[in-house]
Each structure stands twice: as C-alpha cells, then as structure tokens.
Amino acid sequence: xxxxxxxxxHIDHGKTTLLRALTGIDADRLPEERRRGMTIEVGYAHLTLxxxxxxxxxDVPGHDRLVGNMLVGAGEIDAVLLVVAADDGPRAxxxxxxxxxxxxxxxxxxxxxxxxxLVPAERVAAVxxxxxxxxxxxxxxxxxxxxxxxxxxxxxxDLRAALAELRDRARRDGAGAPGPARLAVDRVFAVKGRGxxxxxxxxxxxxxxxxxxxxxxGGSGVRPRELQVRxxxxxxxGPGGRLAANLAGVxxxxxxxxxxxTADPAVVATDRLLVALRPSLRLDATRPTVRAPLAGGxxxxxxxxxxxAAGVIRRGSRDVDGLPGGEFTTILRLEVPVAAAPGxxxxxxxxxxxxxxxGGRILDPRPPTGxxxxxxxxxxxxxxxxxxxxxxxxxxxxxxxGALPLHDPDVAALPPGAAVRAGGIVLVPALAAAAVADVRxxxxxxxxxxxxxxxLRVRAGRVLRRGASLxxxxxxxAAGTLLDSAVAAGELARTGELVHxxxxxxxxAPAVLAAMDRLERALEMPAPPGLLAAAHAxxxxxxxxxxxxxxxxxxxxxxxxxxxxxxxxxLQVTALRLAADRPLTPAALRDATGxxxxxxxxxLEDLGRQGILTRTPAGHVPGPRAPRAxxxxxxxx
Ligand SMILES: Nc1nc2c(ncn2[C@@H]2O[C@H](COP(=O)(O)OP(=O)(O)OP(=O)(O)O)[C@@H](O)[C@H]2O)c(=O)[nH]1
Ligand SMILES: [Mg+2]
Numbered sequence: 001x002x003x004x005x006x007x008x009x010h011i012d013h014g015k016t017t018l019l020r021a022l023t024g025i026d027a028d029r030l031p032e033e034r035r036r037g038m039t040i041e042v043g044y045a046h047l048t049l050x051x052x053x054x055x056x057x058x059d060v061p062g063h064d065r066l067v068g069n070m071l072v073g074a075g076e077i078d079a080v081l082l083v084v085a086a087d088d089g090p091r092a093x094x095x096x097x098x099x100x101x102x103x104x105x106x107x108x109x110x111x112x113x114x115x116x117x118l119v120p121a122e123r124v125a126a127v128x129x130x131x132x133x134x135x136x137x138x139x140x141x142x143x144x145x146x147x148x149x150x151x152x153x154x155x156x157x158d159l160r161a162a163l164a165e166l167r168d169r170a171r172r173d174g175a176g177a178p179g180p181a182r183l184a185v186d187r188v189f190a191v192k193g194r195g196x197x198x199x200x201x202x203x204x205x206x207x208x209x210x211x212x213x214x215x216x217x218g219g220s221g222v223r224p225r226e227l228q229v230r231x232x233x234x235x236x237x238g239p240g241g242r243l244a245a246n247l248a249g250v251x252x253x254x255x256x257x258x259x260x261x262t263a264d265p266a267v268v269a270t271d272r273l274l275v276a277l278r279p280s281l282r283l284d285a286t287r288p289t290v291r292a293p294l295a296g297g298x299x300x301x302x303x304x305x306x307x308x309a310a311g312v313i314r315r316g317s318r319d320v321d322g323l324p325g326g327e328f329t330t331i332l333r334l335e336v337p338v339a340a341a342p343g344x345x346x347x348x349x350x351x352x353x354x355x356x357x358x359g360g361r362i363l364d365p366r367p368p369t370g371x372x373x374x375x376x377x378x379x380x381x382x383x384x385x386x387x388x389x390x391x392x393x394x395x396x397x398x399x400x401x402g403a404l405p406l407h408d409p410d411v412a413a414l415p416p417g418a419a420v421r422a423g424g425i426v427l428v429p430a431l432a433a434a435a436v437a438d439v440r441x442x443x444x445x446x447x448x449x450x451x452x453x454x455x456l457r458v459r460a461g462r463v464l465r466r467g468a469s470l471x472x473x474x475x476x477x478a479a480g481t482l483l484d485s486a487v488a489a490g491e492l493a494r495t496g497e498l499v500h501x502x503x504x505x506x507x508x509a510p511a512v513l514a515a516m517d518r519l520e521r522a523l524e525m526p527a528p529p530g531l532l533a534a535a536h537a538x539x540x541x542x543x544x545x546x547x548x549x550x551x552x553x554x555x556x557x558x559x560x561x562x563x564x565x566x567x568x569x570x571l572q573v574t575a576l577r578l579a580a581d582r583p584l585t586p587a588a589l590r591d592a593t594g595x596x597x598x599x600x601x602x603x604l605e606d607l608g609r610q611g612i613l614t615r616t617p618a619g620h621v622p623g624p625r626a627p628r629a630x631x632x633x634x635x636x637x
Contacts, residue, residue: 002242003055004056005078006074007019007083027045042060044059047160049167054230058074067100070093072257074097076203080108080109082110089127098140100280102139104345105139108173134283177204181202181211185200187200207238208235209225213263214261214263216267217338217339222248247261267340268341270334270338270365272331273365274329274331274384277348279293294348296313300312301351302334320378320381342410346362371465372401373469402464403426423478439499443456443500490502512540515539516540516547518538523554528561571603572612611626612627
C-alpha cells in the first residue's frame with residue numbers, strides 16, 4: 001500500500017526544492033511556475049526508499065492566495081512534510097497550513113527546517129524550538145523535526161530515514177485501510193487520440209482496469225480503459241498512491257477537479273449534509289477567534305477531498321453543542337452537490353477574508369428530510385456523532401432516519417436486533433412496533449367485525465411515514481409485511497381480507513346476520529329490485545352486503561344489481577339451455593325469464609365475461625367454460 005505525503009509550508013520556504021533534492025523530480029511542471037519560481041498548481045513526485053518501497057508526494061503552493069489549491073493537495077494525503085525555512089522561521093502560511101492540517105485531523109508528519117546552509121546553527125536551533133511549540137499545539141504533535149539543506153544536501157539522508165518511519169506510522173494508523181476504491185480527481189486533461197485522463201490519490205482498495213465505476217456527482221457509469229502509476233501502464237493500481245486513469249467515452253467537460261471515481265455505494269452526491277464541526281485552531285494571534293458553534297447563516301467554503309463548494313451553516317433544534325473536543329453538529333447546505341461519504345473529513349473556510357473556520361467530519365451525507373427530520377431528536381444526532389464502531393454508527397443512523405432502504409451500505413453493519421426488515425426497507429424496531437400497535441388498536445376498536453386489510457395497510461403506512469421519510473408505496477408495502485408477520489406471530493388473526501382480534505371469531509353481528517338473510521330473500525327472483533334499495537329496505541349494512549358476496553350467497557354483476565345465488569343459477573340454466581338450441585338473443589331470454597332488457601343485458605354480459613356464453617353476430621352460444629350437458633354436476637340439462 002503506497003503512502004502519500006503532502007508538503008505544507010509558507011511560500012518560498014523551499015518545499016519544491018526539497019522534493020527535487022530528495023527525488024530528482026521537479027514538481028513545478030507548468031511553464032509559469034518555472035518562470036515565477038513558485039508553485040501554483042498541485043504537483044507530484046515520488047521517492048524510492050532504501051527498502052525499495054515508493055513514497056508518493058503531493059506538492060502544494062505556499063502562496064496565501066492559493067490556500068484553496070493547498071487544500072486540494074492536502075485533501076487526500078496520509079501524512080505531511082511540513083517545510084519551514086531556517087532564515088525566515090514560521091510565517092503566516094506556516095501557521096495557516098498547520099491550522100488546516102489540524103482541521104483535517106492529520107496526525108503523521110515530519111518537519112524539515114530547511115535552508116540550514118543560510119544561517120548559523122543557533123538560528124536553526126531557535127527555529128526548531130519555535131516550530132516545536134507550534135506543531136505540538138496541533139494534531140501533528142510530536143512530529144520529528146530535522147534540519148536540512150536542499151542546496152548542500154546536509155541532513156537529507158536523515159530526512160529519508162525519517163520519511164521511511166513516517167510511512168510505517170501512517171500504515172499503522174490505517175493509511176490505505178482496505179475498503180472500496182475511491183479516487184478524488186485532482187487533475188483532468190484530454191490526451192489526443194486517447195480521450196479524457198484523470199489523476200488523483202487512490203483511497204481504499206486497488207482499482208482494476210475496466211472495472212465498472214461511477215462518477216459522482218452525476219452517477220454516470222465509467223470503466224477506466226487504461227491505468228498508469230507514475231507513468232507506467234498497469235492492470236491494477238494501488239492500494240493507495242497516485243493513479244492516472246484514462247476514462248473511455250467520458251467527455252472532458254463531464255469531469256472536473258473534485259469529481260470522485262468509485263464503486264462505493266457509501267459515496268453519494270449531496271448538497272445537504274449532517275456534519276460535526278470543530279472550530280479551527282488559531283495559531284496566528286492576529287486572526288480573530290472563531291466563536292463556537294458557528295452561527296446559523298454563516299457563509300462558508302467547503303473543502304472536501306479535492307472538491308470545493310460554497311455553503312451555508314443551517315442551525316436547528318436538532319443540533320448538538322458541546323460534544324467532546326469542542327465539536328458541535330449542524331446541517332451544511334451547499335450551492336452545488338459534492339461526492340461525500342460518512343466519516344469524510346473536510347475543512348470550512350471563511351470566504352472573505354479567507355481564513356480557516358472549522359474542521360469537520362460527515363455524520364450523514366443525506367440526513368432525513370421533512371417529517372422524519374422534524375421527528376428526529378438531538379439525542380439521535382448525538383448518538384451518531386459519538387458512534388465509534390461501524391455497528392454503532394449504523395444503528396445510530398437507522399435511529400435518526402427511522403428506516404433505511406435495504407441497499408443502504410449501513411444495513412449490513414447493523415447489529416442483530418437493531419432493525420426490523422419489512423418490504424424493501426429496514427425499520428427501527430420502535431417504529432415497526434408503533435405501526436403494529438396502531439393496527440392492533442384499530443382492530444380492537446372494530447370489535448367483532450374486523451377491519452379490511454387494505455385499510456390497515458394504509459393506516460400503518462401512515463404511522464411509518466410519520467417516523468421516516470418514505471414514499472407512500474414503500475411505506476404501505478412495509479406496513480403490509482408487518483401486518484403479515486403480526487398475523488403469522490398470532491398477534492392478530494385474519495379471515496379473507498378482514499383482520500380481526502385473535503380471540504374473536506370474525507363474523508357479522510346477529511342483527512347483521514338477520515339483515516343479510518332478509519336481503520338474500522329479497523334478491524331471490526328473476527327481476528330483483530336494485531341492490532342498494534333492497535339493502536336499505538332490509539337494513540343490511542355495506543359489510544353485510546360484502547359478507548353475502550364473499551360467501552357466494554349473492555351474485556353481484558353490477559354496482560346496483562345482484563341476484564341471490566339460487567336465482568342467478570336458475571337464470572344461468574335457462575340461458576344455457578336456450579343457447580344450446582340456437583343462438584340466444586336478448587329478446588328470447590327476456591321472454592323466457594319474464595324479465596326486462598336491463599336484466600338480460602347484465603346477465604348475458606356476465607355469462608360472457610365468465611366464458612359460459614360467447615357472443616356471435618346471431619346471438620349468444622355456449623362458450624368455452626359452459627358446463628357440458630349430461631356431465632355437469634350442477635344439474636344443468
Ligand atoms: N540556500 C538555499 N536555498 C534554498 C534551499 N531550498 C530552497 N531554496 C531556495 O528558496 C527559493 C524557494 O524555493 P521553492 O522550493 O520554490 O519554495 P516553495 O516552498 O516550493 O515555494 P512555493 O511553492 O511558491 O510555496 C528558491 O530560490 C530556492 O532555490 C536551501 O536549502 N538552501
Ligand atoms: Mg513550490
């Protein structure tokens with residue numbers, strides 16, 4: 001796994017010169033950089049160590065106006081080479097870079113006090129002391145400090161040895177820990193005849209040629225046609241280290257600095273993030289102290305990986321202040337989406353006058369919205385901010401969201417019992433229980449009658465949507481699964497489409513049963529009255545009508561037309577007998593049954609739908625499902 005070291009330090013303090021002395025590579029490759037003798041863009045070099053291992057370097061500019069470019073370089077490094085000129089001592093960008101590295105949470109560093117050839121040894125020692133004090137106030141505390149000269153070569157062997165140790169410490173810290181490959185693009189260019197080429201530092205596992213990847217933001221699919229490590233074509237690059245990828249079929253304009261190339265489902269494009277912020281350290285006494293926490297409405301510039309975006313702090317009632325280390329949580333809204341994943345570190349700067357504001361980490365790149373966010377509590381946010389293991393984090397994020405889709409990367413990390421699976425989602429158990437409790441209450445309120453399944457599904461779906469931001473269909477599907485399991489677990493009972501209490505046999509009340517009998521009798525004639533009027537006359541409620549229908553005691557052919565099953569069977573026998581002789585016309589059926597056009601039309605349509613009769617120009621004839629004379633057990637002859 002290749003460790004990537006980024007330079008840092010004030011302008012002209014000798015970063016690029018030191019890298020050239022170490023590696024023989026001039027990271028200042030642009031003509032303008034060479035002419036002006038200063039770094040403008042991020043540059044690259046690499047060093048083969050005594051043990052044969054290779055270190056990659058990212059060289060950054062020290063100019064105060066180019067701190068944005070410094071952060072592009074610092075956004076994806078494992079360790080730091082801080083350079084301070086012995087003649088000049090620590091200066092404004094020495095301090096600012098240290099503040100930014102601290103904000104990014106970088107830990108492993110080596111400090112080179114360079115240009116030692118220009119000053120007496122006492123001056124070098126004094127600068128080393130000054131630097132020691134500064135560095136030890138940051139996350140880089142304890143970093144070794146060496147005095148060197150790029151011009152004379154003094155101290156370079158010791159520096160190489162210190163860099164080898166730096167590499168070992170970075171690896172022990174988990175630099176390049178295994179995980180999905182992710183490359184934040186820091187440079188894009190078009191190569192004639194080859195198409196678009198991007199470069200960046202690889203995080204996570206290795207990247208294979210032709211592996212299917214996504215570009216975020218945007219989500220477009222891409223396969224790297226060619227990979228290069230330090231100018232040499234490879235089948236696979238990394239893990240870790242600098243990588244160039246030739247992207248087949250991608251327009252140069254579709255990729256920019258900050259675009260991320262990955263197959264990691266945890267990386268998403270987002271313009272609204274839940275973050276934990278820590279006010280930036282202030283090493284420069286002339287700079288105003290950042291008040292913690294940052295006020296709502298504060299305009300910021302986000303530097304995340306190689307991406308930058310304008311944003312604004314949105315404070316709300318779910319924000320948590322006073323977390324360990326002075327952290328506080330907030331929502332960050334961006335002007336444009338960036339590619340982000342949970343745990344990513346970033347820096348916020350004040351746009352004007354430009355200065356560090358805060359370091360941060362992403363708690364949730366897509367926090368809940370709408371009702372689910374209003375229902376989320378500060379405690380949920382705090383649990384997420386304090387989570388230390390993937391399982392804790394996943395459980396805290398589920399609690400915050402109420403529900404997560406099955407394909408969410410956190411679902412696999414959930415500890416057993418932390419979630420209930422329902423339909424295409426997992427639910428926090430309390431929310432699943434609330435939905436089932438609501439259903440149980442509705443069923444209990446309906447006493448003996450039971451409640452239609454469809455109604456309960458929508459009802460429980462509504463409960464789920466109060467606790468999680470879910471599409472209605474997703475919520476109803478999940479509610480359906482919860483209902484099924486409540487029935488399977490014996491908490492509720494189900495008869496047909498009715499859900500009812502387990503301790504009651506479902507069925508209409510005695511009064512309704514009597515009304516049903518009356519209605520059935522009222523419909524037992526070839527030309528019965530309208531169904532609704534008949535039900536009203538019989539005092540039969542709608543559920544009684546449904547019960548008659550589902551029990552097959554009445555045959556309902558239309559909204560307002562039904563026969564008793566017996567009357568309908570008689571009519572069917574008559575129709576079939578006539579149709580067997582000759583094509584049956586509505587008039588013939590009307591005369592044979594003594595009814596009217598209304599009844600025979602409905603009857604013929606219904607028998608046609610069932611395939612018992614088939615309509616021909618001459619009239620209806622027996623259809624494919626007609627019971628054959630003599631073989632039918634229905635008594636048709
Ligand atoms: N005498 C002496 N001069 C040095 C040494 N290192 C660098 N210099 C000189 O210092 C000047 C600045 O060096 P650079 O390497 O360009 O400085 P830098 O830190 O990369 O500057 P930026 O990229 O603009 O931030 C150049 O003129 C170098 O020749 C050294 O060890 N001894
Ligand atoms: Mg330089």
